[in-house]
Amino acid sequence: MSNEYALWKLDIHRALCHLLELQPRNCWALEMSEGEPFREAMRLLYQDCKFAEFLSLRAWQQAGVSEEAGAQLQALKSQLDAYDEPDTNLGIFTDPGWHLILQKVQDLIGVLGLPDCAPAGPRNPAGRLPPL
Numbered sequence: 001m002s003n004e005y006a007l008w009k010l011d012i013h014r015a016l017c018h019l020l021e022l023q024p025r026n027c028w029a030l031e032m033s034e035g036e037p038f039r040e041a042m043r044l045l046y047q048d049c050k051f052a053e054f055l056s057l058r059a060w061q062q063a064g065v066s067e068e069a070g071a072q073l074q075a076l077k078s079q080l081d082a083y084d085e086p087d088t089n090l091g092i093f094t095d096p097g098w099h100l101i102l103q104k105v106q107d108l109i110g111v112l113g114l115p116d117c118a119p120a121g122p123r124n125p126a127g128r129l130p131p132l
Contacts, residue, residue: 009054009060010114012051013117015044015048015051016045016109020117022102023102038089038092042080055070055074055077058070066111069113072104072111075104083097083101
């Protein structure tokens with residue numbers, strides 16, 4: 001594994017952690033903030049971190065990511081690509097489809113073997129996102 005690929009994996013990890021900040025328990029604070037948190041998080045993942053290229057070039061293999069995690073990354077990309085986000089931040093943060101994506105991101109963080117990045121807040125014993 002070269003340093004370049006390891007750093008790329010860390011960038012992807014940071015971007016996934018940023019997605020986790022867009023959780024229902026943070027929706028009111030995010031709704032009141034300026035900007036477009038959802039679009040900014042997606043731009044970070046896809047443009048800045050080149051998530052699609054990380055997968056299409058199979059750079060995840062060079063970064064030491066397991067086949068299982070690679071498959072989960074591909075599944076997450078498919079979910080994100082297919083996600084038809086509502087028109088408002090509040091609509092996104094309260095959308096059950098978005099909650100499924102967040103759960104996949106949270107599960108994937110553990111499979112990648114990188115530090116947990118879940119934001120502080122209530123979690124149930126299984127480590128899952130709290131129900132709405």
